[in-house]
Ligand SMILES: Cc1cc2nc3c(=O)[nH]c(=O)nc-3n(C[C@H](O)[C@H](O)[C@H](O)COP(=O)(O)O)c2cc1C
Ligand code: SF4
């Protein structure tokens with residue numbers, strides 16, 4: 001399943017070349033690497049740094065600055081629950097507490113079976129049908145405890 | 158038969174995909190010829206998924222429709238049905254609006270340039286193509302348009318600065334990083350009428366002499382980003398973007414970029430750093446981005462709604478637009494009504510509507526049926542208003558006078574179960590999580606803020622003046638509005654809802 005180091009180096013090289021010519025390509029590159037691998041593998045850093053002619057520390061600093069970029073693989077499914085104000089007004093804190101209990105994990109953690117990673121998100125633009133969630137990129141509105149249970153059951157299948 | 162079911166994310170979040178599947182299955186089963194158009198949302202989120210059908214009397218609305226309603230709707234011939242709402246345009250929410258920026262949103266197929274032009278699209282650009290750059294900038298200045306991203310800076314003046322700068326390249330950067338809680342106008346226009354944003358950016362390019370545009374959107378908006386990517390591709394194929402705008406103008410092209418989950422990247426200089434591939438740290442001003450922006454070159458940074466409003470200004474004229482509004486807040490504003498409300502959604506209207514009208518009449522009070530306690534206007538950096546301030550008319554200066562801000566015009570309603578101390582704590586926590594780290598009052602102050610609110614929660618009343626002092630320090634010593642305005646929600650919660658900051662003390666004593 002996991003690509004070998006040589007394969008991944010080749011894949012990262014392809015991604016880098018596909019972004020040649022862009023002005024300020026680092027974020028698109030990191031997004032593409034994460035889309036390909038599910039995270040930014042440590043051995044990608046020197047390759048990216050060399051190709052873009054920046055220091056490895058700079059790449060590392062950028063990865064660390066943004067909430068989206070991971071340096072470890074996530075679970076097979078990622079459940080993002082909105083924690084921002086409009087969702088709070090509709091019980092998001094209660095729903096999040098329920099999700100943490102049901103999954104037995106905290107924010108930014110992955111269930112021991114590797115099925116679900118739970119992440120906070122600050123506004124999905126679904127504030128008029130709050131609380132809102134994003135499940136593997138799919139939007140869900142009016143999330144309550146029962147909905148959380150159903151979503152968890154669905155991704156665990 | 159043409160059936161409309163929105164592709165808008167709010168509609169999807171409430172089951173639009175399932176409704177579309179049911180419509181297609183039902184049509185197939187009945188052997189009916191049905192075209193399903195995926196339009197944008199009309200903005201009545203409490204009625205989503207809102208299904209519409211073309212009829213001799215115009216578009217007829219049904220909602221909220223679930224997949225289980227679909228067979229019945231076919232049985233009823235899309236006539237009398239429990240979910241029937243009548244002609245869409247006659248619904249009170251629609252009739253009471255002045256839809257200028259959102260005129261086409263929900264009406265057209267967002268990815269049809271034919272539909273777009275049939276509803277006035279490209280009229281503004283064609284007019285602009287016959288004008289000098291100076292005249293284009295003057296038209297925007299005359300319209301009175303001010304930035305809808307929050308700061309309210311006059312758009313024409315910003316354009317003038319960029320137009321007057323000499324450089325080998327200039328840029329138009331659309332700020333689509335809509336991070337404020339309670340806001341979704343940018344998302345709705347990107348999903349429901351993306352060509353209007355593209356057209357606005359092209360006009361901006363003509364006005365200031367820029368040939369390259371970037372849309373900096375957010376990873377939290379996967380659906381909007383997909384629609385935008387398609388729209389840009391179609392605009393290129395049509396010749397709206399490319400080597401010569403519509404074959405008449407200079408070159409202009411747009412690249413879509415996606416952020417990576419950092420609220421501060423909505424701040425224009427942090428956004429520019431992020432676009433350049435750096436950490437999203439705020440830059441000191443001066444230099445202004447208008448003079449030294451992306452890659453150090455003159456750059457217009459404008460919010461999605463600012464840019465998406467430009468086409469209608471050119472289509473109808475600056476004075477037409479300017480005649481709407483109140484005081485120095487000219488034109489219309491898409492209000493985004495959210496949180497604990499019976500009717501949530503987007504409502505575009507001239508500036509000036511009192512907050513009470515928005516909350517009590519438009520929103521119809523809370524979803525929970527409990528009394529309204531507080532309304533946060535303007536996102537996470539906006540103040541919490543109590544009912545006593547409900548007479549405040551919606552305008553930049555009017556909110557500033559009351560110790561608040563309109564921001565991106567998000568309105569989040571809380572019922573009486575809200576704990577304003579918890580809301581103040583969250584404001585500090587959010588600032589601590591999202592701080593770019595450049596200035597100490599923000600980076601460290603916000604962490605201290607959380608601790609101080611916790612002390613108050615434990616009954617330590619002596620911590621209340623400390624919180625006020627801390628807010629003063631943050632206001633005075635922060636480089637940008639993240640640290641500088643976090644005191645708004647905190648201090649408004651403390652000032653208008655003092656009981657919430659004392660009850661715990663009482664409880665502790667009891
Ligand atoms: C912390 C912070 C976040 C911001 N977020 C946004 C945003 O998401 N969208 C936006 O258009 N402006 C945002 N702004 C305002 C921008 O800095 C800038 O004023 C705006 O993009 C200019 O465009 P406009 O004049 O059209 O409003 C933010 C400002 C701050 C301080
Ligand atoms: S106030 Fe906060 S977010 Fe703004 S520049 Fe300073 S540290 Fe960065």
Ligand code: FES
Nearest residue numbers: 082087124126127
């Ligand atoms: S606040 Fe949760 S979706 Fe906007």
